[in-house]
Amino acid sequence: MLFDMPRELRGVSSKAPPLDPELFASLSARAARIAELRGWPPRTLGSVRRGIRILCAVHQPGERIRASTISQLTHTAVPANHVLEVFEELNIFSDDRPDSLDVWCEEHLSFLASDVRAELDVWIAILRHGTTRRRPRARATVITNLRSILPFLTEYAGRYTTLRQVTRDDITGWLADRPHRAYEASALRSLFGTLKAERLVFANPMRGVKGGKLAIKIPASLTADEMKSVAHAASQDPAVRVVVALSSIHALPARHIREMLLEQVDLPGRRLDPEGLNRPLDDYTTEAIGDYLAYRHHRWPNSTNPHLLVSRNTATTTMAVGTFWMDRLVKDLPVGVDRLRQDRILEEALASGADPLHLAHVFSLGAKTSLRYTTAVAVSVAEHESVP
Numbered sequence: 001m002l003f004d005m006p007r008e009l010r011g012v013s014s015k016a017p018p019l020d021p022e023l024f025a026s027l028s029a030r031a032a033r034i035a036e037l038r039g040w041p042p043r044t045l046g047s048v049r050r051g052i053r054i055l056c057a058v059h060q061p062g063e064r065i066r067a068s069t070i071s072q073l074t075h076t077a078v079p080a081n082h083v084l085e086v087f088e089e090l091n092i093f094s095d096d097r098p099d100s101l102d103v104w105c106e107e108h109l110s111f112l113a114s115d116v117r118a119e120l121d122v123w124i125a126i127l128r129h130g131t132t133r134r135r136p137r138a139r140a141t142v143i144t145n146l147r148s149i150l151p152f153l154t155e156y157a158g159r160y161t162t163l164r165q166v167t168r169d170d171i172t173g174w175l176a177d178r179p180h181r182a183y184e185a186s187a188l189r190s191l192f193g194t195l196k197a198e199r200l201v202f203a204n205p206m207r208g209v210k211g212g213k214l215a216i217k218i219p220a221s222l223t224a225d226e227m228k229s230v231a232h233a234a235s236q237d238p239a240v241r242v243v244v245a246l247s248s249i250h251a252l253p254a255r256h257i258r259e260m261l262l263e264q265v266d267l268p269g270r271r272l273d274p275e276g277l278n279r280p281l282d283d284y285t286t287e288a289i290g291d292y293l294a295y296r297h298h299r300w301p302n303s304t305n306p307h308l309l310v311s312r313n314t315a316t317t318t319m320a321v322g323t324f325w326m327d328r329l330v331k332d333l334p335v336g337v338d339r340l341r342q343d344r345i346l347e348e349a350l351a352s353g354a355d356p357l358h359l360a361h362v363f364s365l366g367a368k369t370s371l372r373y374t375t376a377v378a379v380s381v382a383e384h385e386s387v388p
Helices: 021-038 043-055 068-076 081-088 102-110 112-131 141-160 169-177 181-197 224-234 238-248 253-259 281-299 324-329 337-351 356-363 367-386
Strands: none
Touching: 021 043, 021 081, 043 068, 043 081, 068 081, 102 112, 102 141, 112 141, 112 181, 112 367, 141 169, 141 181, 169 181, 238 253, 238 281, 238 324, 238 337, 253 324, 253 337, 337 356, 337 367, 356 367
16 A cells, blocks of 8 residues: 555545445444443444444555544444454554644644753653652643743743753743742742753753742631532532532542442442542441432443443543543532532531541641641631630
8 A cells, every 4th residue: 555545534435335345344243342341221232333434435454554544434423432442452543633632732832932842841741750859740731830920931032042941030031020920830840840851951040049938728618508509509419419428427538429439339338439438338438329329220230331420421431531421411500529628628627626646647638738727627617626
């Protein structure tokens, strides 16, 4: 083959004969096995087979099939993600999907000089993948750091051909009037600290620069009206009830709730084992999970998703529900999942006499976080005692 031309699937009929009948038969059988394993309904399996037939109608025997080509199937009402699952790990499959963070960087950092961009890429790579002495950061953290330094780069990058030219006066002058000075200074400190460690700059211009303290949110307890509204909303939806139970009783963050596996829930033994914590299950949480599992079995009887919470989009996959689904689920609550979790930790801090070691052990909190809660309880108690 001289040229690997991109395929255009618009107008391709699913009734067209496959150019490689053996491949079509093999993929159809593979789709049937995955459908049985994932619990796909017959309609989904039929749509996936229709997508496979469209792909086989435009690809010659031995020709690699790209992920970007498969993604075009969404225009024909075919679930492209399910078709991708059929092709994954096959030799004929070529995953040419661009990394979303690389796309973001190309879109927002293309104006930089080549040397500046190369230096910035070193920092980004270390944030993403880590080193032997640094753990990799989450994608959201990398994006937050990039957004924090983007205004500085936009304003000053035209003056530099390399970040070695950045001076301390440049940074202090720019930070002076910034509304989020502490966060932007933290990101710049990370950038130039990394470049200095990698010997890409001669001196760290952030050395000795004070960016101020990061804003610390003081946890607050729920009001009686908020608790009443949360209880009412939880009684209306079994999924909301599970989220409320896990956040307001077991103080699990939203990410742990979304990613909790069925194997981590032992209803007969009344145990919960998220992140290896092995906690006892109370009556409310046991009943909430039991009711939700009954609802899940009725709604998606063939689902084999290993996660506790599933949605219409994830029931036939192995993925956890996303943040968008969780936000939409709790949008009618007067407070978010974080506030429910904070209220539970504050309650435990008050009951334990504001012992930070106890909080750290029970909820797997860091030292600073534990002290933040115990300080909030101490302040609340002092204010209460001072009221005549």
